[in-house]
Structure formats: structure tokens, C-alpha cells
Amino acid sequence: MTSGTTGGSGARDTVLGRVRDALALAPPRETAVPRAYRTGRRLPDDERLALFTDRLTDYRATVLTCTADGTAAAVARALADRGARRIGVPAGLDRSWLADWDGEVREDSSDVPPRDLESLDGVVTASAAGCAETGTVFLDASPDQGRRALSLVPDLHVCVVDLSAVEAGVPEALARVVPGRPTTLISGPSATSDIELERVEGVHGPRTLVVVVRTDM
Amino acid sequence: MSRPESRGTGSTFLGMPARPPRVPYGDGNLRGEEAFPRAAAGELRNEQLRRNLGRATGTIRGKRLAVTGELPDWEELRDAGAALKTDALNRLPELLEELERKVTERGGTVHWARDGAEANAIVTRLVKAAGSDEVIKVKSMATQEIGLNEHLEDAGITPWETDLAELIVQLGHDRPSHILVPAIHRNRDEIREIFLKEIPGVDPSLDSVPAHLAAAARAYLREKFMTTRVAVSGANFGIAETGTLGVVESEGNGRMCLTLPETLITVMGIEKVLPRHQDLEVFLQLLPRSSTGERMNPYTSLWTGVTEGDGPQDFHLVLLDNGRTAALADAVGRQALNCIRCSACLNVCPVYERVGGHAYGSTYPGPIGAVLTPQLAGMHAADDDPNSSLPYASTLCGACYDACPVKIDIPSLLVELRHQKTEESGRSAERLAMRAAAAVMGRPRLWTAAQRTARLGRALAGRDGTIGRLPAPFSGWSDTRDTPAPPKHTFRDWFASDEGAAALRDAAREGERRRAERRTSGDDQEDQ
Ligand code: SF4
Numbered sequence: 001m002t003s004g005t006t007g008g009s010g011a012r013d014t015v016l017g018r019v020r021d022a023l024a025l026a027p028p029r030e031t032a033v034p035r036a037y038r039t040g041r042r043l044p045d046d047e048r049l050a051l052f053t054d055r056l057t058d059y060r061a062t063v064l065t066c067t068a069d070g071t072a073a074a075v076a077r078a079l080a081d082r083g084a085r086r087i088g089v090p091a092g093l094d095r096s097w098l099a100d101w102d103g104e105v106r107e108d109s110s111d112v113p114p115r116d117l118e119s120l121d122g123v124v125t126a127s128a129a130g131c132a133e134t135g136t137v138f139l140d141a142s143p144d145q146g147r148r149a150l151s152l153v154p155d156l157h158v159c160v161v162d163l164s165a166v167e168a169g170v171p172e173a174l175a176r177v178v179p180g181r182p183t184t185l186i187s188g189p190s191a192t193s194d195i196e197l198e199r200v201e202g203v204h205g206p207r208t209l210v211v212v213v214r215t216d217m
Numbered sequence: 218m219s220r221p222e223s224r225g226t227g228s229t230f231l232g233m234p235a236r237p238p239r240v241p242y243g244d245g246n247l248r249g250e251e252a253f254p255r256a257a258a259g260e261l262r263n264e265q266l267r268r269n270l271g272r273a274t275g276t277i278r279g280k281r282l283a284v285t286g287e288l289p290d291w292e293e294l295r296d297a298g299a300a301l302k303t304d305a306l307n308r309l310p311e312l313l314e315e316l317e318r319k320v321t322e323r324g325g326t327v328h329w330a331r332d333g334a335e336a337n338a339i340v341t342r343l344v345k346a347a348g349s350d351e352v353i354k355v356k357s358m359a360t361q362e363i364g365l366n367e368h369l370e371d372a373g374i375t376p377w378e379t380d381l382a383e384l385i386v387q388l389g390h391d392r393p394s395h396i397l398v399p400a401i402h403r404n405r406d407e408i409r410e411i412f413l414k415e416i417p418g419v420d421p422s423l424d425s426v427p428a429h430l431a432a433a434a435r436a437y438l439r440e441k442f443m444t445t446r447v448a449v450s451g452a453n454f455g456i457a458e459t460g461t462l463g464v465v466e467s468e469g470n471g472r473m474c475l476t477l478p479e480t481l482i483t484v485m486g487i488e489k490v491l492p493r494h495q496d497l498e499v500f501l502q503l504l505p506r507s508s509t510g511e512r513m514n515p516y517t518s519l520w521t522g523v524t525e526g527d528g529p530q531d532f533h534l535v536l537l538d539n540g541r542t543a544a545l546a547d548a549v550g551r552q553a554l555n556c557i558r559c560s561a562c563l564n565v566c567p568v569y570e571r572v573g574g575h576a577y578g579s580t581y582p583g584p585i586g587a588v589l590t591p592q593l594a595g596m597h598a599a600d601d602d603p604n605s606s607l608p609y610a611s612t613l614c615g616a617c618y619d620a621c622p623v624k625i626d627i628p629s630l631l632v633e634l635r636h637q638k639t640e641e642s643g644r645s646a647e648r649l650a651m652r653a654a655a656a657v658m659g660r661p662r663l664w665t666a667a668q669r670t671a672r673l674g675r676a677l678a679g680r681d682g683t684i685g686r687l688p689a690p691f692s693g694w695s696d697t698r699d700t701p702a703p704p705k706h707t708f709r710d711w712f713a714s715d716e717g718a719a720a721l722r723d724a725a726r727e728g729e730r731r732r733a734e735r736r737t738s739g740d741d742q743e744d745q
Binding site: 012016018021024025026030031033059110114115118133135180184188192196197198202206 | 237294296323328404428487514515538543
């Protein structure tokens with residue numbers, strides 16, 4: 001077998017040396033990267049909302065729309081409709097969103113063992129951005145979105161998205177992401193098609209995703 | 218095994234560089250036990266496999282065409298994707314060093330592995346250092362390629378695959394048969410049997426409804442996610458500019474593995490590096506649409522080093538060569554390193570559809586596997602080296618090239634490899650391989666299809682535009698097969714004749730017409 005070295009600088013120098021050798025043996029031709037694909041698209045609010053809703057629904061997520069004033073009512077409905085009694089929220093969540101809800105609220109922190117998150121019926125978070133064309137919400141672990149485990153372990157995720165942060169396409173939405181943050185792109189609930197290609201929701205992540213879109217934000 | 222290293226350091230260039238080594242013979246999972254034709258002949262008798270595969274590939278093909286057809290700039294995205302990958306390979310040394318620097322700055326540790334054995338040793342050492350005797354794994358082709366699971370087991374560490382299909386494969390003591398749907402060769406009743414036998418404490422009244430089977434796996438794996446302290450993943454991308462790693466998945470098992478354990482070890486092939494964060498905008502459009510035929514996969518995770526209070530606090534990135542530099546040293550063959558493992562080429566391949574993934578004997582099956590596997594692990598002089606037969610596991614119909622989101626010209630690469638094999642081993646081994654390959658390929662329908670496509674003529678011409686260099690494989694092919702055409706003379710003769718020229722002209726027109734049709738209607742008729 002290979003020598004006992006396990007990744008010391010010997011391996012590093014060897015691999016980089018081989019890469020350089022390979023490129024010297026067959027010098028590459030200069031490549032320009034054409035970026036003629038669509039970027040910088042802007043769509044009117046109603047079109048973005050319609051597309052976003054269509055795509056999310058197609059992925060079996062539920063979409064509720066509301067105005068900023070109606071956020072609390074929409075969040076309460078999303079939770080009550082699914083029988084949630086005890087929910088988790090990130091520390092930075094705008095608590096006025098929970099004004100209409102009378103269940104139990106647990107504020108998350110990094111001290112809470114992930115196992116404890118299993119006792120939650122659901123979780124409410126904000127989001128960093130959205131992409132209409134793919135029906136995707138972006139979470140970047142900001143204080144109003146919390147650590148990644150929070151939106152992963154409980155079975156219901158209610159995610160509040162401002163329409164103003166929903167972009168038409170992937171390039172536009174990705175431009176809103178701050179590189180370097182733990183980022184999760186969510187398109188519908190967890191799903192598998194591994195058994196005879198039959199789609200099953202909720203293998204490991206939340207089985208239910210409700211996206212609350214605030215249309216005047 | 219000791220082998221000559223190319224050079225001690227890579228900083229100065231002295232004299233003629235050495236060709237980087239391929240994967241040592243017999244290491245990892247890049248070589249089957251028997252040559253493709255014989256393995257395929259066995260698989261061809263498996264009706265269940267063929268039915269499942271036919272349905273799977275047909276379904277995914279249809280979905281892929283629908284969602285790629287939705288994007289008016291699909292071709293522009295492919296152009297950008299192909300150029301980005303090529304550019305990244307051209308600048309690989311600087312990008313790898315940048316990636317290493319950024320990951321380190323963000324609190325991660327970077328390891329380099331010359332081959333699978335070394336990567337396995339690094340991972341084993343890290344797991345032991347973390348004080349664990351088990352790991353949870355998110356599906357990773359790189360770790361499968363190097364046989365990490367087998368190695369961990371030998372070292373007394375239990376690896377738990379957490380992707381549902383991988384779990385089915387693992388519990389069934391089986392091998393994956395498809396990049397994307399590894400357990401496609403199993404039906405629901407078989408899966409139920411496997412679960413009843415292998416999952417401790419599973420409800421004995423479990424039925425075979427897919428949702429119930431998935432729920433059983435969910436309950437079983439939840440426990441593992443919550444209690445296992447070390448995770449091992451692959452990576453779909455590594456961004457040099459920021460040190461960000463990315464995993465694209467559907468089930469949430471990726472998020473579980475990447476988030477809950479204390480230690481995360483990611484094994485990534487060196488070819489997965491991308492220059493800029495912005496480049497994700499291209500690949501996050503190309504990959505899901507080509508792979509599962511979805512506009513976006515349910516979950517994509519991006520992480521950079523460690524983040525306090527969120528996710529693993531100990532992160533290790535293992536950068537793996539394992540034959541990749543050998544492929545990179547080939548001006549033609551290096552294109553295969555552009556592969557983003559979407560599996561689109563498998564799903565359109567008439568040969569793959571009939572024989573399934575096992576026949577290829579490698580972690581990488583299908584058209585791209587037929588190219589990548591011999592490049593990483595070599596085609597050895599021995600007549601019966603399974604990898605020597607892989608470049609013949611194709612009708613050269615060109616469907617894979619049309620489907621590939623990063624425009625890898627797989628048919629031309631196959632022809633190039635056939636040529637290299639001929640150069641290496643001479644005509645008789647070639648004829649043997651061809652005769653055997655004919656057992657699979659000698660189906661009038663496939664032959665006719667291959668003949669009809671324009672691609673054949675172009676692929677035959679090879680990289681320098683001549684066909685004179687390739688007489689042996691094709692004469693061998695036509696001599697030894699029982700096909701309607703060409704009946705008596707060699708392919709070369711036929712190719713040079715008026716009849717051959719006319720057939721190729723027709724084929725060119727037919728191919729153009731079909732492609733145009735497919736473009737306009739999104740219709741899913743393969744050339745067969
Ligand atoms: S070769 Fe192309 S089509 Fe095949 S898996 Fe790789 S990227 Fe996908």
C-alpha cells in the first residue's frame with residue numbers, strides 16, 4: 001500500500017506537482033467564460049409572486065400571502081392548521097409575528113442540544129432571499145433565521161419571505177447571499193424518489209413547508 | 218505499494234515532467250471483476266433490473282427535457298458551465314491553493330491525498346482522533362470510489378449511509394447501480410425484506426408502501442443523526458474564492474450530516490473546485506435540471522470552514538487526486554474531469570439502459586464512467602482487464618453529448634480511448650475485446666441507430682479529423698458481428714464507399730432533424 005504518510009506536506013507538494021506536470025505535459029488553451037445566460041432580470045411584483053407561488057406549490061410546499069400587518073395572522077393560521085402546539089424560534093425573530101398565536105414558544109440557542117429540537121412541533125423563521133423561477137427560499141443563519149439545525153429537525157417549517165427579497169432567477173437571488181455564511185437553499189419539503197421512483201415527502205428534513213409571503217415588503 | 222513520485226515539489230519546472238500516476242491496480246472501486254461484455258451479458262438476463270431501469274431512465278429523461286426546455290438560455294448556461302470547468306482545470310494549482318488558504322482561514326483543516334489509500338488513512342485517523350467508532354455518511358461518489366466504507370470497517374469503524382437508496386444498498390450488501398438512484402434495481406418488496414431483516418427493532422408488520430418504508434428509514438436514521446459524532450461527506454463544489462463547500466441533495470440527510478455532528482470530514486476530488494462564488498449561479502441551474510429533472514433540488518447546503526454555534530466545530534477537507542492528475546495530463550481526456558456527476562448521460566444511453574450500472578464494474582457507470590474509469594485507473598495490458606473493455610461499451614450514438622450540461626464530448630473521448638488502447642495492446646487484444654463487446658452491441662437495432670447518427674462519423678474522425686488511425690477497432694467490430702450492414706467488407710471499406718458516404722450524409726441530416734425536433738417539441742425520442 002502507499003507509504004504511511006497521511007497527508008503531510010509531502011502529499012500536498014506531490015499532488016500540486018502532479019497538477020503542474022499534467023498542465024505542462026498538455027498545455028491548456030486559454031478559455032474565455034461566456035456569460036450570455038440571463039442575469040439581472042427584473043419582473044413586476046405580481047409576476048414574481050405568481051411564479052414563486054406556482055413553483056413552490058408544484059414542489060408541494062404551501063404558500064400563504066399576507067401584508068406586513070397580517071403577518072401574525074398568517075403565521076398563526078399556518079401553525080394552527082397543522083396542529084402545532086409547541087414551536088421553536090430563532091432568537092432574532094420579530095416576535096410581533098407571533099402576536100396572534102397562543103401556543104408555546106421556545107427560543108433557540110446554540111446551547112440547546114439538537115435532540116431537544118425533536119420535541120418541537122414546528123419552527124418559524126425569516127429568510128434571506130427567494131428565487132421565483134425555482135421556488136427556492138434562502139436561509140443564511142442570520143439572527144432571524146437561526147442555526148441550521150433549527151429549521152431542519154422539527155417536522156414543520158413556517159418560513160416568512162418578503163416579496164421584495166424574492167428575485168426572478170437563480171443569479172439574482174444568489175447575489176443576495178453573503179458568501180461565507182452557512183447557507184441553506186430550500187425548495188419544497190424534504191423528498192425522495194428512491195423507492196421505485198415514487199415520490200415520498202419528508203425523509204429526514206421537515207415533512208411540511210409553509211412559505212408566508214409578505215407582499216408589501 | 219511504492220511508486221515513483223513525479224517530483225518532490227511543484228514550484229520549479231526542471232526538464233520533462235513525468236506523467237502523473239493512475240490509481241494503483243486493485244485499489245478502490247474503479248474496476249470490476251469481469252470485462253464489460255461478460256458482466257453485461259449477465260445483467261441482460263435480469264428482467265427486473267431492465268424494467269426498473271427502463272422506467273427510471275425514461276421518467277427522468279422526460280422530466281429533464283421538460284425543465285431544461287423551460288429555460289430559454291439553457292444552451293448559454295451549458296456554454297458557461299463547460300467554459301467554467303475548463304478554466305478551473307487550467308488554473309487548478311492556483312485555485313487549489315486558494316481554496317486551501319480560505320478553508321484554513323475559516324478554521325478548517327485541509328489534507329491532501331495522492332490516492333485512495335492515503336485518503337482512507339487520513340479519514341480513519343481523523344475519526345479515531347475524534348474518539349468515535351462510527352460515522353454517518355451523506356452519499357458521496359468520491360468516498361465510494363476509494364472504498365472508504367470497506368476501509369473503515371476493516372479499521373473497526375462503522376459507516377452508516379444515510380441517503381435512503383444508499384442505505385438500501387448498504388443494508389442489502391449490494392452495490393449501487395446508478396449515480397442518482399443507486400437502488401433502482403430493487404423493488405419495494407425487496408426493500409421491505411431488506412429492512413425487516415437488517416433494521417433492528419423494525420415493526421414486523423411493515424408493509425411495502427414506499428411512504429411507510431421511507432418512514433422506517435427515517436426513524437432508524439434519526440437515531441444515528443442524533444448520536445453519531447462524526448460525519449463524512451463529499452462535495453459538489455468547492456469555491457476557491459471563499460473556501461465554501463456545497464452539497465446538493467433532496468432528502469435532508471445531507472443537512473443532517475453537515476449540521477448535527479461535532480466533526481465533519483469532506484472528501485473532494487481536486488477537479489471539483491470552482492473559481493468564484495458567483496459561479497454557483499451557473500451550476501445551481503445546470504445540475505438539478507440535468508440530474509433529477511427538477512428546477513431545483515429540495516436542499517442545497519453551503520458552508521465555509523466552521524461557524525461558532527452553528528454546525529460542526531471541527532471541519533476537515535480532504536483533497537483527493539487518485540488518478541485525476543493522470544486524466545488531466547491528457548489534452549483530450551481531461552474533458553472528462555468537467556463532469557458534475559448529474560447522471561444525465563446515463564439516462565439517455567441505450568447501452569446503460571439495458572445493462573445497468575453493475576456491468577461497468579466501477580463507481581462511475583454509464584457513458585461518463587466508460588471514459589472516466591479507464592482514465593483514473595488505467596487500461597492494463599492484461600487482456601482481461603475489465604477497464605479495457607469500457608471504451609467499447611457504447612454505440613457512439615451521441616445522445617450523451619447532447620444531454621451533458623457541461624458539453625463533454627463523450628463519444629469522441631470514447632474513440633480516443635479506443636485508440637489509446639489499440640496503441641497499447643495491439644490488434645489481437647483489440648479483436649478479442651471487440652468480439653466480446655459485439656455480444657452486447659451486436660443488436661441490429663442499436664447498430665442501425667449508431668450507423669444512422671451523424672455523430673458516429675464525427676466521432677470516428679477523432680481529434681485530428683482523420684479516420685486513418687482507427688482501422689483496427691472498427692474492422693474488428695465489423696468482422697465479428699452479425700449485423701445487417703455492413704455484411705461482407707470491413708467497416709473501413711464500407712465507410713470509404715459511396716454507400717457509406719451516402720449513409721453518413723443521411724445520418725447527418727437525420728441527426729440534425731431529430732435534434733431540431735427535440736429542441737422545438739421537447740420530445741423525448743432517443744435515437745434508437
Ligand atoms: S458526463 Fe455530463 S451528463 Fe454525464 S454525469 Fe457528467 S456532467 Fe452529467
